[in-house]
Amino acid sequence: MRQLKIVLTTAVLSLILFFSSCDIARSPYDGIPVDQALSSVQGIEDVTRGNYAYLKDETRSTYGLVMMLYQPGDYRSDDLMISGTTSNRMMLTYNYLHNPNMPNTSNMWRRGYRLIYNANTVIEAITPGESPDLDQLRGENQFLRSLMTLHLVTAFGRPYSHGRDNLGVPIMREPDLEAQPARATVGEVYDFLVQDLTEAANLMGSEKSSAFGTKEAALALLSRVYLYMEENQNAISAADQVISSGRYELVDGETLPNYFTFSPVADARSESIFAIRHVMPADDHGRSHGVGSMIYRSPSGSGWGENYASKTYRDLINKWPSDVRRQFVEPQYQIVNGDTLRRDDGLYQYVERNGFPRFYVTKFCCQEGTEMGNSPELIRYSEVYLNKAEALAKLGQDQAALDIVNMLRERAQIPQAGMYSLSNLGDHDTVLDVVLEERRLELFMEGHRAHDLFRNKRDLFRDYPGTHLAPGNPGVDLSRGPVDPYTGIQGIQHIPWDHNRIIFQIPEEEIALNPNLQQNPI
Amino acid sequence: MGKQIHSLLLRWGLSSVLLVLLLATTTHAQLVTVTGTVTSTQTGETLPGVNVSVVGQTQGTVTNLDGVYEIEVEGDATLRFSYIGFVTQNIPVNDREVIDVVLAESVQNLDELVVMGYTVVSKREVSSSVVQVSEADLQAITTNDPTEALEGQMAGVVVEQSSGRPGQNSNILIRGTGSISASSSPLYVIDGVIAGAGERDAVAPTDIESISVLKDAAATALYGSRASNGVVVITTKKGRAGDTRITLRSSRGYSTTLEGNEEWMNSQELYDFHQNMVSAEVGPFYNRSEVTQYNTNWRDVGFDTGITQMYDASVSGGDESTTFFISGNFFEEEGTNIGTNYERISGRVNVTHNFNEDLRVDARVAGNYGVRDNVVTGNPYTILTFSRRALPWDTPYNEDGTVRTGTESDWYSRDSENPLHGMQWNTDIDKVSFYSADLRLEYNLTNWASISSSNRYSQRDGRQEIFLDARSAAGGGRNGSVENETDRSTSVLTSNLLSMNKGWANSSLSGLVGFEYQENRFEFTNFLGGGLAPGLTIADAAAVPFDVGGDIGESAFQSYLAQAEYEYMEKYIAxxxxxxxxxxxxxxxxxYGNFYSVGASWVLSREEFLADIDAIDQLALRASYGTTGNASIGNYEAQGLYSFTSNYIGTPASFPSRVPNSNLTWEVAKTYNLGVDVALYNRVNMSIDVYQRTNEDLLQNVTLPGTSGIDDRILNVGSVENKGIELAINTQNIQSRDFSWTTSFTLSANKNRVKELYDGQPIDNGDFRIEEGFDINTFYLRKWYGVNSQTGAPQWVNADGSITEDYGAAAPQLASATTPDFRGGLRNRFQYKNFSLDTFFTYVSGSKGYYDTGIDFGAYLTTNYRKLRPGESYWQQPGDESHFPANVVGGNNSGHLESSLFIYDRSYIRLRSARLSYTLPQDLSFMNAVGLRNALLYVNGENLVTFTDWPGRDPAASDDSSYPLARTFLFGIELGF
Known part of the structure; x- marks a missing residue:
């Protein structure tokens, strides 16, 4: 009895002593502590790759950051139509009813700055001149910071050409959790971009592929920045540095329609200056791919395929049937037993959604044999040429501008009859009109069109079928414009370039968190 | 260093106490062996299983089959005889050797034992706010979720059935929400030990003897850092000495989905609705009159009669030294939403063995295995969403009976995918197995002190298998895909207590000191692959791997605890x-954090000045104050992290995911509680509690401005207060030989207020805002003004009070809160001869909810519209004073976007359950012939009627778009041998 008492008590005591001496500290398994992350070159490289990986992961959903690098340019343009109504707030981007309480703009703001923060942690950790490798990494992060800042200022601030003193976005130069920055002016933001991209270009080399920031990627973006600023000579010189690097080559006409199906590091994708590289099949985001899923639906049913090329864009690109760029638009004919059906009025019968014919866009799909795989290209070589052409046109160097346009048209296999000359500008009044139309045709659905219109102080006219033609939407007149023969729809949405709604509202949650932010007029 | 010394001292202090006790030689006075028989006053029958204990000591025994006990005690000891349903008696031994006892049946159950987790006390002695339901109240449960039985029965305890999905358990909220970022779920304690992952879900309702809910700090402080949201103590059944009893239960039920007030347009109604919209001519499709050729009721497509069945068998019994309870249970619930199903098999063995008077061992093993069929997740087009808003113009089937894909040109619904198409092949199955093993040793060191060691290992293994066929739209892109995730949660816990109980003539002192250690681990791996040969569904068959992942999480808790209770004259308890x-x-x-409480109660009815008042059976006042904590946050929230969960081009990539905060610590809840317990006329039992709980140093994910680049960081800031009043009344209305009627009523009102936030900065969260001075669940929306009666346009209120028709310009404002003014339940039990009827109503008053389903003024043309309810109207022509704006193709100026227009009252009264049962008379000869002790037949109805103005399906659902609850009729039989 007594022994039992001793045995049991000792057993319980040992249990207590054992467990009370255990250390209860536990560490996470899925990463490393903050203070170790940037303490080695390897760590800095990992964090830098983390930025690209972040962009890659943000391609996953239709509300992701990468969708928002395209949405402002494409969904507010005359290149796209939405065939139905959706509670996804891209609808409000499209129909100009955007408001300050939308997850898409909020995500763009928060996640764009998130990337900038992470880039800033690396930039802060490297003193330029320590080693070429570190300089390269610093440059890459400065490039990424600028890329995000440019997209943010384009979405939330008026174009530079509308005035330097308009409000842009806050400039974040260093990681600062406590900061409550006010919006810098558009002029200040662009000055920052010029400085940052120039530094980035000087720090970086030309060795890395288009999956990373490089000297040329920074210069190409700089040419865009200068173009937006209408510092045309600088735009040309930055573009020329990219061209003279010899790193890139316009692909030939046969290759162009399949361009986006190649991996961005393949030789066939020689126009790729900066792309968010997705490795197939591991990085195939499947049916929800952020950018592609809205404008494409695969035969097996991946992608939602709800938004299509607009009728005006189709008419424009169809002008020259041999133009290989037509193949980026895939009409969905109604085919029964091998026969393509026609309607009573002789028009082709298309597969429809809500009565609208489906015209899928294939620039964001089908990489390396997958259905939805894609490496979104954020800077492409032909844009650099077009930047240069536009700058040339604005400087009155018309022939040089037309030469570039003709080069791109020739490559697209438009016949000689379709080439421009100073005496033959087709139905255009000015060389700038020619260049801008070519820019529209070439960079279709690559995030440029609406910006290109508004920064050049050109109005937006949408006189084609789509759900933007609803009576409650800004600038809609249902009694004007042509009647579309296929759907019988008439109407036009007209947004003047100086309209308040050509830029987004600052997310109201951000203003609540940072009262120094001033809202855009609505 | 200071902390280490502190914990060392504590550790050695504890150990020395144990050693002293170990070495203490206990002097026994003259020992007497007392025997006797315990019988019932009413029936005169002997009572087996009566607890016979020595007052002020831990020693005790139970009566055997014949109601006979035998116990060796000191001659001057007092014996206590307690038995559930009977009035406890204390009888001094006075050196007698035979003491026969007659126990009176208790109507009031004042002597019911209440399980408090570490201790078990008689209801009479409870000095804190605790409520308990026992077996009888648990019978009404018809699902696999035991906590459902608490709904409406306990004042201050809210059971939220978030979803009617088969196998889905409810959430419990005790006395309001006090936390912002940390969880508001209570702590679960099962069989005296803090539960690990999945343990609460694993207990079969039929295995439960009682559930108690500890509400105030006097009861919960002993659970310290995890008890700020209250503690739910679940106790499973034990065997009783006596005949081996076998109980068989079987039930079968039929359920149909709750539709509430929500009604959808049919094909023609929708067509006419579209024709009446402004600019109906713009849209190319709904002018086609042929759309009305089909008239599909998608609710009928998506929902069907569900079937629930349950089979349960248990065996229990034992002798004076060993008792056992063994049970097995099979439960199957076929959901009302097609394609959903849950089945579970579970079993339990609880054994208690007394080696001798001083050493007792409890061993418990429980396990189960459940399989749940979900409608395929990862596919946005579920039949659940379709059943609500798909267009009646679409038919799911072709004329030849094949399933349509949804991509047909004459398919108009918002989503170009018929969910039935993928459901032909695709599956999403959850499998969960669980087991736990307990070993508890209890040893009486002396006649006033014992040590116990409770140890548990539990393990939950989950596996999810998603298969998407290559023929379906969801699986086509990957040529068929398979996703497998396996996870394992384990928990090890040891709880070691030294309990003391020393009694004197007029007073007693009891207490415990203890040490606990718990370690939890969670790990998972997942695999996603594609390219499956037809008919194959396993990972090995996948030609291409897409994603492989896995992670591990760990946490550890280390605790020292102590409690003391002093009772004087059974009048004063502290x-x-x-x-x-x-x-x-x-x-x-x-x-490390320290938590404490003090509590006292004063039993006024034992004072002389009240002794003469016969009407008062019991009158007691209770008061307590204490602190508890909340540790329900992620495992590594305090540690900064660069996460390596992504990659770029197949190489490692890291990204900052958390900011470090080495000062992060417990959220602390400070709770005051005042209570009165009254028992009158041997008929009425009433408890009233008022409380105030202030949670401070809230664990708060403080959102940073977007420009900071980090979404949020977790800080200990802010404070939230909940205060309220709770009332519970039980009355014995009629008690006669053949007929009895009892009523129990609960009411609770909780008022929530956010007292302090980080920097005074409000927290925006979707349609809600948390702001100082307001309820934590307050809507923050653009304020609806009304419809412009001339144009039919929507109007909102600007921040300055002016009216605007521009949605973006209107400023969001704080609106009403979802929190109800009061809520509760009303139960009536009628018994006539062998029939009994039990009806149970729950009610909620003043709650608000957001409901914009099926109303969008033309914004989402390709979804169905709900029918208007009485009092609702759309604007049609100038001068109309309408409830809603005009319907315009493409939407009416963002009128459909979030605003206070869509806040509705969610008050309701619901006949939650009604149960009619018939007990076969015991004297039936055939019962004796087959050895039946008792037989019970019943029919049970759930969610039978709801009175509400809520326009949606279910005012009780926290999210009206989730899987709706069902109305269920259940038939059952229970046999005891």
Whole structure:
């Protein structure tokens, strides 16, 4: 009895002593502590790759950051139509009813700055001149910071050409959790971009592929920045540095329609200056791919395929049937037993959604044999040429501008009859009109069109079928414009370039968190 | 260093106490062996299983089959005879050797034992706010979720059935929400031990003897750092000495989905609705009159009669030294939403063995295996969403009976995918197995002190298997895909107590000191692959791997606890408790926290000045104050992290995911509680409690401005207060030989207020805002003004009070809160001869909810519209004073976007359950012939009627778009041998 008492008590005591001496500290398994992350070159490289990986992961959903690098340019343009109504707030981007309480703009703001923060942690950790490798990494992060800042200022601030003193976005130069920055002016933001991209270009080399920031990627973006600023000579010189690097080559006409199906590091994708590289099949985001899923639906049913090329864009690109760029638009004919059906009025019968014919866009799909795989290209070589052409046109160097346009048209296999000359500008009044139309045709659905219109102080006219033609939407007149023969729809949405709604509202949650932010007029 | 010394001292202090006890030689006075028989006053029958204990000591025994006990005690000891349903009696031994006892049946159950977790006390002695339901109240449960039985039965305890999905358990909220970022779920304690992952879900309702809910700090402080949201103590059944009893239960039920007030347009109605919209001519499709050729009721497509069945068998019994309870249970619930199903098999063995008078061992093993068929997740087009808003113009089937894909040109619904198409092949199956093993040793060191060691290992293994066929739209892109995720949660816990109980003539002192250690681990791996040969569904068959992942999480808790209770003359009771907890979850600078409570009660009815008043059976006042904590946050929230969960081009990539905070520590809840317990005329039992709980140092994910680049960081800031009043009344209305009627009524009102936030900065969260001075669940929306009666346009209110028709310009404003004014339940039990009827109503008043389903003024043309309810109207022509704006193709100026227009009252009264049962008369000869002790037949109805103005399906659902609850009729039989 007594022994039992001793045995049991000792057993319980040992249990207590054992467990009370255990250390209860536990560490996470899925990463490393903050203070170790940037303490080695390897760590800095990992964090830098983390930025690209972040962009890659943000391609996953239709509300992701990468969708928002395209949405402002494409969904507010005359290149796209939405065939139905959706509670996804891209609808409000499209129909100009955007408001300050939308997850898409909020995500763009928060996640764009998130990337900038992470880039800033690396930039802060490297003193330029320590080693070429570190300089390269610093440059890459400065490039990424600028890329995000440019997209943010384009979405939330008026174009530079509308005035330097308009409000842009806050400039974040260093990681600062406590900061409550006010919006810098558009002029200040662009000055920052010029400085940052120039530094980035000087720090970086030309060795890395288009999956990373490089000297040329920074210069190409700089040419865009200068173009937006209408510092045309600088735009040309930055573009020329990219061209003279010899790193890139316009692909030939046969290759162009399949361009986006190649991996961005393949030789066939020689126009790729900066792309968010997705490795197939591991990085195939499947049916929800952020950018592609809205404008494409695969035969097996991946992608939602709800938004299509607009009728005006189709008419424009169809002008020259041999133009290989037509193949980026895939009409969905109604085919029964091998026969393509026609309607009573002789028009082709298309597969429809809500009565609208489906015209899928294939620039964001089908990489390396997958259905939805894609490496979104954020800077492409032909844009650099077009930047240069536009700058040339604005400087009155018309022939040089037309030469570039003709080069791109020739490559697209438009016949000689379709080439421009100073005496033959087709139905255009000015060389700038020619260049801008070519820019529209070439960079279709690559995030440029609406910006290109508004920064050049050109109005937006949408006189084609789509759900933007609803009576409650800004600038809609249902009694004007042509009647579309296929759907019988008439109407036009007209947004003047100086309209308040050509830029987004600052997310109201951000203003609540940072009262120094001033809202855009609505 | 200071902390280490502190914990060392504590550790050795504890150990020395044990050693002293070990070495203490206990002097026994003259020992007497007392025997006797315990019988019932009413029936005169002997009572087996009566607890016979020595007052002021831990010693005790139970009566055997014949109601006979035998116990060796000191001659001057007092014996206590207690038995559930009977009035406890204390009888001094006075050196007698034979003491026969007659126990009176208790109507009031004042002597019911209440399980408090570490201790078990008689209801009469409870000095804190505790409520308990026992077996009888648990019978009404018809699902696999035991906590459902608490709904409406306990004042201050809210059971939220978030979803009617088969196998889905409810959430419990005790006395309001006090936390912002940390969880508001209570702590679960099962069989005296803090539950690990999945343990609460694993207990079969038929295995439960009682559930108690500890509400105030006097009761919960002993659970320290995890008890700020209250503690739910679940106790499973034990065997009783006596005949081996076999109980068989079987039931079968039929359920149909709740539709509430929600009604959808049919094909023609929708067509006419579209024709009446402004600019109906713009849209090319709904002018086609042929759309009305089909008239599909998608609710009928998506929902069907569900079937629930349950089979349960248990065996229990034992002798004086060993008792056992063994049970097996099979439960199957076929959901009302097609394609959903849950089945579970579970079993339990509880054994208690007394080696001798001083050493007792409890061993429990429980396990189960459940399989759940979900409608395929990862596919946005579920039949659940379709059943609500798909267009009646679409038919799911072709004329030849094949399933349509949804991509047809004459398919108009918002989503170009018929969910039935993928459901032909695609599956999403959850499998969960669980087991736990308990070993508890209890040893009486002396006649006033015992040590116990409770140890548990539990393990939950989950596996999810998603298969998407290559022929379906969801699986086509990957040529068929398979996703497998396996996870394992394990928990090890040891709880070691030294309990003391010393009694004197007029007073007693009891207490405990203890040490606990718990370690939890969670790990998972997942695989996603594609390219499956037809008919194959396993990972090995996948030609291409897409994603492989896995992670591990760990946490550890270390605790020291102590409690003391002093009772004088059974009139004055005082308790103090203390717990020191350490948790791995908190910052290295702040890993340990101290929690304490004090409580007292005064039994006025035992005072002389009330002794003469016969009407008062019991009158007691209770008061307590104490602190508890909340540690329900992620495992590593205090530690900064660059996460390596992504990659770029197949190489490692890291990204900052958390900011470090080495000072992060417990959220602390400070609770005051005042209570009165009254029992009158041997008929009425009433408890009233008022409380105030202030949670401070809230664990708050403080959102940073987007420009900071980090979404949020977790800080200990802010404070939230909940105060309220709770009332519970039980009355014995009629009690006669053949007929009885009892009523129980609960009411609770909780008022919530956010007192302090980080920097005074409000927290925006979707349609809600948390702001100082307001309820934590307050809507923050653009304020609806009304419809412009001339144009039919929507109007909102600007921040300055002016009216605007521009949605973006209108400023969001704080609106009403979802929190109800009061809520509760009303139960009536009628018994006539062998029939009994039990009806149970629950009610909620003043709650608000958001409901914009099926109303969008033309914005989402390709979804169905709900029919208007009485009092609702759309604007049609100038001068109309309408409830809603005009319907315009493409939407009416963002009128459909979030605003206070869509806040509705969610008050309701619901006949939650009604149960009619018939007990076969015991004297039936055939019963004796087959050895039946008792037989019971019943029919049970759930969610039978709801009275509400809520326009949606279910005012009780926290999210009206989730899987709706069902109305169920259940038939059952229970046989005891």
């Amino acid at each position: 308790t103090v408790s203390f717990r020191r907890d350490g948790s791995s979850r908190f910052g290295s600078e702040n890993r």
